Amino acid sequence: MNHLSLENLARLLDEEPSRSESEHLAECADCRSELAALRADRDALNALPDLLPPPPTAWPDLAERLKEEGLIRTEVTGGTQVTPARTGGRRFLYLAASLALFLLGGSTGYLLRGADSGGEIAHGVGGQTTSPGSASTGGGLAARGEEPAGVDPAPVYRSLSSPSDRLALGNDAAAASRARLTELFEDRTPIPAPAKAGGNADGVEPVRGARRARHLGGAEVVALEPGLAHYFAGATGGVLVLHVEPGTTAARSGLVPGDVITTAAGGEVQTVDALWNALSRAPAGAVSLTVIRQGDRLELQWRR
Amino acid sequence: MTDQQLIDGAIAGSEAAIRALYERYASRVYATIYRLAGGDSALAEDWAQEAWISAIRALPTFRGGAQFSTWLHRIAVNAALQGLRKQQRREGPEIPLPDEPLADPNRDRPLLRYQIEQALASLPAGMRQVLVLHDVEGYTHEEIAASLEITVGTSKSQLFKARARMRELLGGSTATVQEI
Numbered sequence: 251m252n253h254l255s256l257e258n259l260a261r262l263l264d265e266e267p268s269r270s271e272s273e274h275l276a277e278c279a280d281c282r283s284e285l286a287a288l289r290a291d292r293d294a295l296n297a298l299p300d301l302l303p304p305p306p307t308a309w310p311d312l313a314e315r316l317k318e319e320g321l322i323r324t325e326v327t328g329g330t331q332v333t334p335a336r337t338g339g340r341r342f343l344y345l346a347a348s349l350a351l352f353l354l355g356g357s358t359g360y361l362l363r364g365a366d367s368g369g370e371i372a373h374g375v376g377g378q379t380t381s382p383g384s385a386s387t388g389g390g391l392a393a394r395g396e397e398p399a400g401v402d403p404a405p406v407y408r409s410l411s412s413p414s415d416r417l418a419l420g421n422d423a424a425a426a427s428r429a430r431l432t433e434l435f436e437d438r439t440p441i442p443a444p445a446k447a448g449g450n451a452d453g454v455e456p457v458r459g460a461r462r463a464r465h466l467g468g469a470e471v472v473a474l475e476p477g478l479a480h481y482f483a484g485a486t487g488g489v490l491v492l493h494v495e496p497g498t499t500a501a502r503s504g505l506v507p508g509d510v511i512t513t514a515a516g517g518e519v520q521t522v523d524a525l526w527n528a529l530s531r532a533p534a535g536a537v538s539l540t541v542i543r544q545g546d547r548l549e550l551q552w553r554r
Numbered sequence: 555m556t557d558q559q560l561i562d563g564a565i566a567g568s569e570a571a572i573r574a575l576y577e578r579y580a581s582r583v584y585a586t587i588y589r590l591a592g593g594d595s596a597l598a599e600d601w602a603q604e605a606w607i608s609a610i611r612a613l614p615t616f617r618g619g620a621q622f623s624t625w626l627h628r629i630a631v632n633a634a635l636q637g638l639r640k641q642q643r644r645e646g647p648e649i650p651l652p653d654e655p656l657a658d659p660n661r662d663r664p665l666l667r668y669q670i671e672q673a674l675a676s677l678p679a680g681m682r683q684v685l686v687l688h689d690v691e692g693y694t695h696e697e698i699a700a701s702l703e704i705t706v707g708t709s710k711s712q713l714f715k716a717r718a719r720m721r722e723l724l725g726g727s728t729a730t731v732q733e734i
Contacts, residue, residue: 256717256722257714260714260717260718260721261710264710284721287721288721291670291721292689292717294667294670295670295690296689296690296692298585298667298670298671298690299585299667300585302584302585302588303584304583304584304598304602305595307599308580308584308599309573309577312606312607313573315603316569316572316607316610321567321572321611322569322572323567323568324566324567325569
């Protein structure tokens with residue numbers, strides 16, 4: 251029996267089926283089931299929360315722009331208004347602090363795990379060695395869709411029920427930091443095409459999002475800031491692997507959390523965009539990766 | 555204070571009035587733009603800022619007869635679509651990601667709302683725009699076609715492709731999806 255295509259079934263959410271489609275649906279339980287699933291998907295999309303709090307830095311940044319544009323002409327006085335001197339710097343410091351906190355926790359967990367297992371990290375286990383003590387596991391729990399008791403897996407998606415709740419989130423620096431930190435490490439958005447801007451002197455491109463964790467082939471990765479590289483023996487820069495999803499390309503390639511990818515397809519990678527470029531432009535098949543793992547230099551093959 | 559009072563204050567350049575309007579509607583604006591930005595929070599923040607700048611600048615043209623929230627929502631959608639167009643011009647055609655299809659390791663567990671968000675974010679931009687505008691925001695194909703400068707037929711075609719792709723990405727049973 252020829253089934254109706256998914257696209258045709260998707261059309262039937264809005265349009266009446268033709269006679270032949272009706273006849274097929276009457277006979278085919280599989281297609282009826284797919285149609286019901288498509289309807290449920292649409293209902294789920296429609297039920298997504300209307301409210302999503304913007305990051306706490308959004309208002310100060312906007313206020314500064316509005317002043318520059320002459321749209322704010324009467325400022326709030328009395329010392330309650332906070333106007334940032336340089337918003338770009340604020341954002342960088344915020345992300346850098348979040349990253350530093352995470353990496354500090356992650357490094358501790360990683361080292362503890364190393365100590366527990368006699369300092370050995372198994373090669374080629376494909377990320378299945380994530381430890382309960384590691385910060386990357388903590389971040390990865392929610393990212394994998396497992397919902398720890400009492401922990402919202404995606405605070406940025408949280409639908410806050412009242413204006414006072416939303417205001418409280420906006421005013422509560424600690425809550426905002428937690429939300430931002432969680433967002434930072436839950437971000438699995440596709441890697442954007444590389445920015446065209448040139449890099450700075452140390453080769454780390456100051457592109458938007460360059461410091462944010464990204465999801466690539468089942469690995470959560472982030473550019474290793476030069477200031478943090480000394481925590482990773484043997485690495486001076488590269489792309490740090492925060493988490494590896496079991497059964498994915500990254501896992502099959504032998505990457506594990508804590509690895510620092512320094513080259514891909516023979517080219518140096520200092521940013522996630524550069525890594526993405528190297529992997530996406532390489533011909534099908536294996537792509538060689540150079541990885542620093544606990545001071546050792548390894549050659550891995552990224553197998554698609 | 556009513557929206558109109560705040561709007562009057564904002565037109566006069568009052569920071570307090572603009573901030574009050576912002577706090578009243580920022581989450582709604584950001585939610586719409588965030589989804590159109592494919593879950594890229596940095597991009598969404600930039601586009602939301604552009605939306606607010608445009609809205610505050612255009613406030614003197616706002617006619618009290620319409621709902622301010624509806625008017626603002628249109629501006630937010632337009633800002634996001636403009637941002638997407640600029641991005642596409644700058645970056646050229648989309649390149650398929652060397653990534654896995656969205657894994658669903660919890661097929662037997664209730665699907666989490668954020669998996670829907672993640673699947674949405676992983677769609678190609680053209681499909682995502684139409685799906686968000688139609689199935690999330692409730693726009694008609696005629697409105698979408700006008701906003702995106704495409705035909706109604708293209709809007710429908712993109713919508714059906716997007717729904718099919720979402721289904722492939724989400725997998726799982728109907729019962730699972732319904733448990734959201």
